[in-house]
Each structure stands twice: as C-alpha cells, then as structure tokens.
Amino acid sequence: MENLLEIRNLKITTLRGKNTVRLLDKVDLSVKKKCSFGVVGESGCGKSITANAILGLLPYPLRVSEGSIRYDSKDGEKELLALSKKEMRAVRGQEISMIFQEPMTSLDPIFTVEMQMFEALSFHHPHMGKGEMRERALEMLRRVNIPRPEQTLSSYAHQLSGGQLQRIMIAIALINDPRLLLADEPTTALDVTIQAQILKLMNDLKEQNDTSIIMITHDLGVIAETCEEVAVFYAGQIVEQASVVELFQHTAHPYTLGLLRAVTSLGGESRKLYTIPGIVPPGGQWSQGCRFADRCEQCREQCRRAMPALREIAPGHLCRCFLHGEEVEA
Amino acid sequence: MRDYIIRRLLTLIPILIGVSIAIFIVMQLIPGDVVSGILGIEETPELRAMWEAKLGLDKPLIQQYFSWIGKALTGDFGESFRTGAPVFPEIMNRFKISAELALLACVIAWIIALPLGILSSLKRNSIIDRIVRVVALLGVSVPNFASATLLILFLSKTFNYYTPVKYVGLFENFGTNMEIMLLPAFILGSVMAGSVMRMTRSSMLEVLRQDYIKAVRAKGAPERVTIFRHAFKNSSIPIVTLIGMQIGGLMGGTVVIEQIFSIPGLGQFTLTGITQRDFPVVQGCVLFIAFLYVVINLLVDILYTYIDPRISYS
Numbered sequence: 001m002e003n004l005l006e007i008r009n010l011k012i013t014t015l016r017g018k019n020t021v022r023l024l025d026k027v028d029l030s031v032k033k034k035c036s037f038g039v040v041g042e043s044g045c046g047k048s049i050t051a052n053a054i055l056g057l058l059p060y061p062l063r064v065s066e067g068s069i070r071y072d073s074k075d076g077e078k079e080l081l082a083l084s085k086k087e088m089r090a091v092r093g094q095e096i097s098m099i100f101q102e103p104m105t106s107l108d109p110i111f112t113v114e115m116q117m118f119e120a121l122s123f124h125h126p127h128m129g130k131g132e133m134r135e136r137a138l139e140m141l142r143r144v145n146i147p148r149p150e151q152t153l154s155s156y157a158h159q160l161s162g163g164q165l166q167r168i169m170i171a172i173a174l175i176n177d178p179r180l181l182l183a184d185e186p187t188t189a190l191d192v193t194i195q196a197q198i199l200k201l202m203n204d205l206k207e208q209n210d211t212s213i214i215m216i217t218h219d220l221g222v223i224a225e226t227c228e229e230v231a232v233f234y235a236g237q238i239v240e241q242a243s244v245v246e247l248f249q250h251t252a253h254p255y256t257l258g259l260l261r262a263v264t265s266l267g268g269e270s271r272k273l274y275t276i277p278g279i280v281p282p283g284g285q286w287s288q289g290c291r292f293a294d295r296c297e298q299c300r301e302q303c304r305r306a307m308p309a310l311r312e313i314a315p316g317h318l319c320r321c322f323l324h325g326e327e328v329e330a
Numbered sequence: 331m332r333d334y335i336i337r338r339l340l341t342l343i344p345i346l347i348g349v350s351i352a353i354f355i356v357m358q359l360i361p362g363d364v365v366s367g368i369l370g371i372e373e374t375p376e377l378r379a380m381w382e383a384k385l386g387l388d389k390p391l392i393q394q395y396f397s398w399i400g401k402a403l404t405g406d407f408g409e410s411f412r413t414g415a416p417v418f419p420e421i422m423n424r425f426k427i428s429a430e431l432a433l434l435a436c437v438i439a440w441i442i443a444l445p446l447g448i449l450s451s452l453k454r455n456s457i458i459d460r461i462v463r464v465v466a467l468l469g470v471s472v473p474n475f476a477s478a479t480l481l482i483l484f485l486s487k488t489f490n491y492y493t494p495v496k497y498v499g500l501f502e503n504f505g506t507n508m509e510i511m512l513l514p515a516f517i518l519g520s521v522m523a524g525s526v527m528r529m530t531r532s533s534m535l536e537v538l539r540q541d542y543i544k545a546v547r548a549k550g551a552p553e554r555v556t557i558f559r560h561a562f563k564n565s566s567i568p569i570v571t572l573i574g575m576q577i578g579g580l581m582g583g584t585v586v587i588e589q590i591f592s593i594p595g596l597g598q599f600t601l602t603g604i605t606q607r608d609f610p611v612v613q614g615c616v617l618f619i620a621f622l623y624v625v626i627n628l629l630v631d632i633l634y635t636y637i638d639p640r641i642s643y644s
Contacts, residue, residue, distance in 0.1 A: 055548055057544055057547055057548060059539075059544075060454070085553075089550045089551070089552060090550065091550070092547065092548055092549065092550035093548060093549040093550035094550055097548065097549075098545075098548040100541055100544070100545060101541075102541050105540060105541040105542060106541045106542055106545045107542055107545070108542040108545075108546065108560050108564065109542070109564070109638070109639075109640060110563060110564060110637065110638050110639060110640075111560075119546075119549065119551070119555075120549045120550075123549060123550040123551055123552070123555075124550060156639045156640070158639075158640050169545070172549065173548075
C-alpha cells in the first residue's frame with residue numbers, strides 16, 4: 001500500500017427513534033506515511049465520528065453502514081472494518097492510538113498514572129516484566145517533557161494539571177510506537193500557552209518516531225502549525241481538501257473562507273470578530289442541494305437544486321462548490 | 331485516618347443518648363404498661379404497687395431514666411421486666427441470628443443483582459435489559475410480607491414445605507439451619523437485589539459514557555478489563571452506599587420476615603419487647619441497632635477511600 005490509511009466511501013448512520021439518520025456521507029480520505037493530516041470543521045460535521053470509526057469506537061447506536069478503511073499495518077494490509085473484535089484490540093493502542101479533547105477526564109480517576117501506563121503496555125506485551133514496563137513508562141514521560149517523572153507515575157489524575165494530563169495521554173498513546181495517532185481536538189480544552197507547547201511536542205514526536213497524525217480540530221491555526229494535508233468537513237461531507245499551503249493560499253470553498261475569516265489574529269487592524277451566520281444542519285435535516293447553501297453568501301439558485309460534486313480544481317486540490325465547476329454529485 | 335475514625339466513633343455518644351431519650355419518652359407515651367401485662371386479670375392495687383416497686387417504676391421518670399443510663403454506661407443494660415434475664419447477652423444471641431440472615435440475604439442479593447445490573451447496562455435497551463428492569467422493579471415494589479407468605483403458600487402446596495417451628499443454630503446443624511434460613515434470606519435478598527440491580531445499572535451507564543472508558547478501549551483493553559477493572563470499580567461508590575444502608579437495616583433484624591418464618595432474631599426480640607412494654611429490652615435493642623447503623627456507615631465511609639483515591643479524611 002502506498003498510503004498508511006485509506007478511507008473509501010465511508011458512511012456512518014445513527015438511530016433516531018426508529019429512523020436511520022446519516023451522519024457521515026461518502027467520505028474518502030488518504031493519509032500518507034509520516035504525514036500529518038488535518039481534519040477541520042465545526043462541531044457536528046462528522047470529524048470525531050470518522051476518527052472513532054477508524055478504531056471501531058463508535059458509541060451505540062452509531063454504526064458504519066458502508067465503506068472501507070484500509071490500513072497498512074506492521075504486518076501487512078488490513079481492512080479495519082472487517083477485523084474481529086480481538087484483531088481490532090490488537091490494532092488499538094499498538095498500531096493506531098488516540099488522544100482526546102478532555103485530558104481531565106481521559107484518565108481513569110481511581111488508578112495511578114503508573115497503572116494506566118503499564119496497562120497500555122501489558123495489553124500488547126503480556127509477558128513484559130514490571131521493571132521493564134517502569135523503565136519504558138519513565139522514558140515516555142521524559143520524552144513528553146514531564147518534570148519529575150517518578151513522582152508523576154504514582155500520581156492520580158486529580159493531582160495533575162490539564163497540560164500535564166494531555167502530555168501523559170500522549171505518552172500513553174505513543175508507548176507502543178504506533179504508526180498512526182488520532183488526535184481528537186487535543187488542545188481545545190487547554191490554555192493557549194499550553195496549547196502551543198502540546199502542538200510543538202506532537203510535532204517533535206512525529207519527527208522522532210515517524211508517526212502519522214490525524215489532527216481533528218475546529219481551529220485552522222492548529223492545522224497551519226501542525227499539518228501538511230487538510231480536509232474541511234461540513235455536514236458529514238468533505239467540502240474541500242488540499243495541502244495546507246494550497247488551502248491557505250488558494251482557498252476555494254466559501255465555507256473554508258468563512259472559517260479563515262473567523263480566525264482571530266493578533267496584530268492587524270481591530271475589527272468585529274467574523275462569524276459564519278447560522279449553524280451546521282444536523283444529520284437528517286440536510287437539503288438536497290449544497291448543504292452549505294443556507295449559510296453561504298454566494299449562494300445561487302442552482303445550489304439549492306443539486307449538490308455539487310467534489311472535484312479537482314487544481315492538482316491535489318478538491319472542492320465541492322458550483323463556483324468552481326458545474327459538476328453535480330451523482 | 332485514625333483521628334477520623336476516633337472522631338466518628340465519638341459522635342456515637344450524642345447519637346446514642348438522643349436515641350435513648352427518644353425511646354424512653356415514646357415508651358411512656360404508648361398506652362398500657364408492663365405490670366398490667368404481667369398481672370393480667372389478677373391485678374389488684376396492692377399487687378401492682380408491689381411490682382412497680384420491684385421494677386423501679388414507682389420512682390420519678392427522670393430518676394428511672396438516669397438509673398437506667400447510669401447502669402448502661404457501665405455496660406449493664408439491665409434485666410428484662412418479664413423474664414428477669416439480663417438483656418445484653420440475649421441481644422447478642424439474637425444478633426448472631428439476624429446477622430446470619432442479613433449476610434445470607436446480601437450474598438443472595440449480590441449474586442443476583444451485580445451480574446444482572448452490569449449485563450443490563452451493557453445490553454442497554456435489549457430484551458435482556460427490559461426483562462432485568464421489570465424483575466428489578468418487581469423486587470423493589472412487592473412488599474416482602476406479601477412475597478414471603480405467597481412463597482410459603484406455594485411451597486407448602488406443591489412441595490409439602492412447612493416453616494420450621496424450632497430454630498436450629500448454624501453450628502448445631504448446618505443443614506437444618508440452612509433449611510430454616512435460606513427461604514427468608516431469599517425473600518430479603520430479592521428485595522435488596524431489586525434496588526441494587528437498578529443502582530448498578532444506572533451507575534454503570536453513567537460511567538460507561540465517560541471519556542476514560544473510551545480511552546481504555548483505545549489502548550486495546552479487552553472488554554472484561556474495561557468493564558470490571560475500570561467501569562465497575564468506578565460505578566461502585568453509589569452501590570456500596572446503598573448496600574451499606576441495606577446491611578444496616580437488615581443487621582438490626584427484620585421484624586416482619588422473622589415473624590413470618592419464626593426466626594428468633596433481633597427484630598422479633600424488639601417486637602416482643604414492645605408488645606410487652608418491656609422497657610429494658612426495647613431500649614437495649616434500639617440502642618444496639620443504632621450503634622450498628624453508625625458503625626456500618628463508618629465502615630462504608632472508610633471503604634470509599636479504598637475505592638476512590640480522591641476521597642480522604644485526613
């Protein structure tokens with residue numbers, strides 16, 4: 001396989017009463033080896049569920065109704081959606097790890113950090129001795145720049161700060177040298193100064209370990225700092241995808257443009273903070289036409305009648321908008 | 331921790347004094363007294379005066395109370411007005427029986443409730459979950475005197491079972507003792523199981539939604555580790571609280587069930603004491619039950635610190 005991860009035609013549905021409601025619609029994504037891939041969009045666009053689907057962690061009643069997720073594992077290519085529970089457990093934490101938005105609630109409050117780090121090792125190396133596990137855990141804590149790692153090992157979550165906890169979560173996630181790290185809004189719950197430190201840490205670790213990262217965020221600033229490729233999600237679809245440089249220089253989709261305008265920046269003239277009017281339509285309330293039409297400043301009549309196809313408007317730059325071509329989604 | 335335990339035990343003093351005063355007043359307020367119970371139709375003013383003097387009931391109320399509490403502080407809970415036997419050893423004998431019944435009931439309740447509660451939370455909204463919820467609701471809402479009498483009726487009609495007349499101790503004959511105890515323990519246990527099951531289910535559902543459960547799964551944890559080591563242990567605090575309260579109630583004897591199955595436990599002893607206006611018996615029993623409650627609650631609070639490191643009393 002050329003890519004590390006290939007998602008094809010992924011559809012996710014949920015149950016609302018007795019009705020099946022689509023939450024994710026025909027998503028295609030390819031993550032190259034040793035690459036940081038950004039996924040950006042507002043809440044409820046389907047970013048997180050895509051990441052959860054990769055690890056088979058969708059909460060009931062969400063489920064993958066169609067599609068394929070192929071992954072180039074240490075021992076050959078795998079179709080993640082076809083794995084047995086046991087095979088999937090071997091992938092989780094060892095091949096693909098995940099870190100979450102809320103570091104404060106991501107560690108089990110009643111166990112020590114040490115126990116939870118050892119656990120991550122022992123699930124995949126059942127015969128590893130205590131001494132070796134301790135050494136490995138300390139090494140990881142040092143690598144994520146935790147001061148006083150020995151003391152931290154015997155701490156509980158409530159004794160540590162959010163930034164420290166997210167470092168520990170990263171240490172746990174990387175303890176088995178995974179090839180892919182899914183980072184679901186890893187800095188959203190942190191102070192701005194801590195955010196920058198965590199992003200730098202993730203960048204450094206990625207360089208050292210050749211780990212690919214899928215960075216899920218609603219913050220284009222985070223994407224700019226950490227990613228090479230980016231996909232913009234809107235209402236369960238990809239609306240634009242390109243390299244980060246291309247996306248920022250030749251922004252094509254009105255939604256992406258809106259997101260960019262909504263980024264706060266220091267310096268520059270002071271102005272009222274821009275917001276995109278309206279909210280993301282929830283699953284089940286999507287129109288036939290372009291799903292962004294109701295909030296789009298450049299909406300035309302055509303946009304309400306048919307859905308634009310995701311087409312290549314420049315080499316490696318995909319966009320789903322009639323402003324850049326008349327092709328209609330099949 | 332040691333200071334905390336000592337402090338908690340010290341609170342026993344005002345609690346027990348308060349309880350003893352309340353019981354003393356209530357015993358005065360209810361109509362009838364022990365003397366007319368003893369004498370029956372042979373009562374004459376002379377006989378009554380003689381008995382009242384003998385039992386110390388001729389003295390002023392305040393003096394009666396203080397002479398009782400004075401002795402109680404030295405560990406002497408007095409003698410039964412009716413039998414003349416010392417109260418405390420009898421309470422201990424009865425307590426052993428009630429405690430055995432309580433523990434059996436708990437074991438039965440846990441064996442039923444914990445696995446079903448966990449299963450129900452994992453298979454949320456499935457057929458299993460619905461059945462478990464209905465059974466739990468029945469357990470909570472059917473009064474135990476009703477289920478006990480129905481069960482005895484059913485067993486006697488179909489299996490020729492009869493409730494044993496004479497109690498046999500655990501160490502006298504284990505088999506016979508179990509024959510006597512298992513049925514009432516099952517009735518008590520099923521009521522307990524209902525509420526424990528409901529608590530287990532709701533507490534587990536709450537914990538299973540937490541981020542750290544997903545994080546544990548994302549590490550590649552086998553389901554059994556996720557469920558028992560992480561989810562169940564985290565959801566056990568409210569369950570332990572509930573169980574603690576229930577044990578407290580059961581240890582003090584269960585009046586109705588002991589009466590129906592003629593088990594000479596603490597509940598039966600207390601009830602007899604009340605009907606006979608046997609003040610030292612009632613006072614002794616109630617104080618002992620209050621003491622049990624406080625101690626069991628203290629044990630539960632100490633247990634919290636072992637479950638959750640965020641709880642500490644120092």
